[in-house]
Amino acid sequence: xxxxxxxxxxxxxxxQSITISCTGTSRDIGAYNFVSWYQQHxxxxxxxxxxxxxxxxxxxxxxxxxxxxxxxxxxxxxxxQAEDEADYFCTSYSSTTYALFGGGTKLTVL
Amino acid sequence: QVQLQESGPGLVKPSQxxxxxxxxxxxxxxxxxxxxxxxxxxxxxxxxWIGYMYYSGTTYYNPSLRSRVTISLDTSKNQFSLKVxxxxxxxxxxxxxxxxxxxxxxxxxxxxxTLVTVSS
Numbered sequence: 001x002x003x004x005x006x007x008x009x010x011x012x013x014x015x016q017s018i019t020i021s022c023t024g025t026s027r028d029i030g031a032y033n034f035v036s037w038y039q040q041h042x043x044x045x046x047x048x049x050x051x052x053x054x055x056x057x058x059x060x061x062x063x064x065x066x067x068x069x070x071x072x073x074x075x076x077x078x079x080x081q082a083e084d085e086a087d088y089f090c091t092s093y094s095s096t097t098y099a100l101f102g103g104g105t106k107l108t109v110l
Numbered sequence: 111q112v113q114l115q116e117s118g119p120g121l122v123k124p125s126q127x128x129x130x131x132x133x134x135x136x137x138x139x140x141x142x143x144x145x146x147x148x149x150x151x152x153x154x155x156x157x158x159w160i161g162y163m164y165y166s167g168t169t170y171y172n173p174s175l176r177s178r179v180t181i182s183l184d185t186s187k188n189q190f191s192l193k194v195x196x197x198x199x200x201x202x203x204x205x206x207x208x209x210x211x212x213x214x215x216x217x218x219x220x221x222x223x224t225l226v227t228v229s230s
Contacts, residue, residue, distance in 0.1 A: 003156055034214040045206060045220040046157070052214060089157055091215045097172055099147075099159035099215040 004029070004090055004102035011108040017078040020105045022090030023071060028100050030071040034093035037066055037075045040104075041086045049088075050075060077107070085109045112136040114207050114221035122201075122228050128194040132207030132221055139188050140165050145210035147217065148181060148192045150203040158203075162210060163190055197228045 005023040012018040022029070022037075029035055035053045038046035048057055050066035053073065065076045073092070077084055090102040118130035132146070139146060142165035151157050161171035163181045171179050180193045194201060204225050208217040 032214075034216075036215050036217070038217070045222050046217070047220075048216065048218050051212075051216040051218075057218060091157070091159075091217075093215050097159065097174075098162070098170055099149075099210075101149075101157040101159065103156040 004092060004100055006088075006090060006102040006105045008103070009106045009108065011110055012077075012080045013110045014080050014082065016080050017076060018080060018107065020075045020077075020088055020090075020107070022073045022075070022092075022102045024073075024092055024094075024100065025071055027096060028071075028092040028094040029068065029073050031095065032093045033068070035066065035068055035073040036091045037064075037073075038089045038091070039084075039086050040089065046089060080109055082109050112209065112219045114209065114219055116205060116207050116221045116224040118224060118226070120225055120227060122197055122226060123230050124198055124228055125196055128192070128197050128201060128226055128228070130192045130205055130207075130224065130226070131189050132191070134188050134190070134209075138185075139183060139190060140185055142166065143213070145213050146181075146183070146190045147208045147210050149206045149208055149217070151206070151223070152200075152203045159215075160192065160194075160205075164213075199228050202226065202228045 037050040040046040054066045094100040145162040147162040148160040204223040207221045209219040
């Protein structure tokens with residue numbers, strides 16, 4: 001099974017907003033509202049940012065938001081900060097694999 | 111605060127069995143309803159879900175790895191373990207244990223990860 005598709009890299013300046021897309025199929029993102037997003041700094045474990053498409057765990061900044069349309073989910077980071085520079089992964093429940101991950105997107109804060 | 115910590119050999123020879131243990135602190139692995147998962151990350155690549163054991167003992171594995179993977183619980187030690195048989199260089203990765211709190215791919219707690227290299 002193929003991983004979910006994410007852009008390899010995105011960039012933005014401090015204070016700007018960026019959006020990372022995550023494209024799947026009708027067997028995963030399109031079928032279930034079980035999309036999560038994770039932030040991973042180099043050498044560190046991933047941290048949950050968003051679950052069930054648009055919910056934030058306690059302690060996660062409201063600068064992070066999630067949405068979904070059809071087979072594509074999106075993560076938006078507003079008011080970019082230097083500390084947001086990291087890798088971002090999406091995951092979705094899949095009827096064939098349980099959890100399917102995206103390939104990851106490297107965010108560069110210019 | 112829930113904490114997870116992986117442990118096990120960092121080097122495994124080809125064709126042998128990779129064995130890792132995840133020690134959970136701050137909560138009981140049988141308190142439920144949690145899905146105790148293993149996830150790996152190949153060097154410089156994305157994440158791959160390996161499988162989970164539900165707190166009640168039910169397991170589910172990634173179909174691509176199902177024939178070689180076993181996940182088990184040791185409730186007396188509050189640990190869960192991963193075994194991967196017949197490893198090759200393609201199994202070289204950082205292995206993470208993680209808790210899925212809702213059975214919806216919501217991995218809310220992760221271990222720090224441990225690098226396992228398959229090499230002779």
